[in-house]
Amino acid sequence: MVGLIDYGMGNLHSVFNALELIGSDVEICSSPESLKDKDRFILPGVGAFRDCINNLEERGFSQALDELVLEEKRPILGICMGMQVMANRGFEGGEYAGLGWIEGNVVPIRRMNTRLKIPHVGWNSLDRHADDTLLKGLPENADVYFVHSYYMNCKNKLDVIATCEYGEPLTAAVHRENIFGTQFHPEKSQDYGLRILENFVRWNN
C-alpha cells in the first residue's frame, strides 16, 4: 500500500488518480500515524519551499518520515517540491532548512541567456546519467513535464540519475538508497510518467 502524503501542499488528486490507473493500492495520509502501515510513500508538492517544510514540521510528518525513511528504509518518491524539500537547504524567498536526506541546496534556475524563460514550464527531455530502475523501460531522452523556478543542486553527482538541459543541466531525477525524487511531474507526463510511477511502486531493495 502506497501512502500519499497530504500535508496541505498541492495536487494530490492527479497523483492519486495516476496510481489508481496503474492498479496500485493507495491511501491519502493526512496524519503521521497513518503512515505506519504503508510500505512506501509519495511526497507530492506544489508551492513554496518554506511553506512545504513548515507544513511537514507542523503536522509532525518530518519526524515520522525521518524514522520510516532513514531508519526503516521504506521507499519514498518526492515529486517536484516534494523532491526539493529533501535537500539540506532551500533558497526560495530566504534560506530554509530542508529534510536533509539528499545533500544539496535548492537554488534559482539561472538565466543563462535571454531566451530562457523562468519558470521552466513544459516538456523537456531527460539526459540519463545512470541505468536506474526508476527510469526502466523509457527510451533515451524521454520527454517529461516540468514546472519549476528552482532546482536541486546536488553535492553527490551519483545521486543524480537524470538531468534536463535548460541553459545548463538541471537535476531532473535523484535516487539514493530508498529515496527517489523527480523534479518533473510523472503524473502529468502521459505514458512515460505512468511508467515511472509503476517502476517506483514495484521497486524493492
Added chain:
Amino acid sequence: MRSSLVGGRERMVLVNTNSFNHYSEIGDPVSQAKIYQAQAADELIFLDLDANRHNSGEVLVDVIRRAAKEIFMPFTVGGGVKDLDRIRELLLNGADKISINTAALEQRELISKAADCFGSQCIVVSIDFAKRIRNNEYRVFVRGGTVETKWDPVSWAIKVEQLGAGEILLTSIDLDGSQKGLDIEMTRRVSEAVSIPVITSGGCGKAIHFVEGFQKGGADAVAAGTFFSHKDQNPMQTRAQILNSGIPIRVHT
C-alpha cells in the same frame, strides 16, 4: 466549453467559436480530452465560456474532476475565476494552471495575490485582443470579448508579468475560428516584450500556421481548438510537421 441542458441537467459541452461567436457543439469535453491525450497533445486548456451564467460553480468542477481521472497531462482551467477560493478549488480538483481574464483587469491585485499564494507557474493571464475598426489600434477585450478596455495588448502583457503572472494565453478575437493563421505581428510583439512564456492562439487552420507562430511569432506554444476538431488533423501529425520545419518538439510519446 459552454453550458448545455442535457436531460434537464446542466452540463458542459465542448464548442468551437468564430470570433467568440457562432458556436458549434463538438461533444463531451472529457471524451475529447481523452482523444487529444491519445494523440499526444502537450497540454489542454478548458475554458468555460458560460461561467457567469451558471447557478453554481459545480458544473465546471465536475468536468475538471472527471478529466483529472482520465488524462495524465497538464491542463489549464479558466472561465469566471474571480477569487483565491475558486483558484484553490479548481487546483484541488486537478487543474495545473488557472487562467484569469476579466478579473485580472478588474481587480489587478488578484494576479499578485494568486501568484503569492499558489506560485506564478500556475497563474496564466488570458489576454483576448482585437483590432478596432475605427483606427486600426489593438485593444484588450474582457467579458468574453464583449467589453473593450483601454489597454493595448503589449502594455497589458508587460503589466501582468510585473504583477506575477507565470504565463500569457494570447488570443486574437478577430482570427478565432477563422483558420486563416495566427496574428503573427501581435504574437511577436508580446513575446518580445515579456520574459514569461506566451501561448498564442486564434486562427490556426494549417500546420504551417503553428510553425509561423514559433518561428515568426517567437511564441513558446501554440494553442488551437477549431483546427483539431473540424479537420482530419491531430496533434500527432501536426507535431511531425512542426518537427520537419526544424523546430525542436517532443516526438517520443
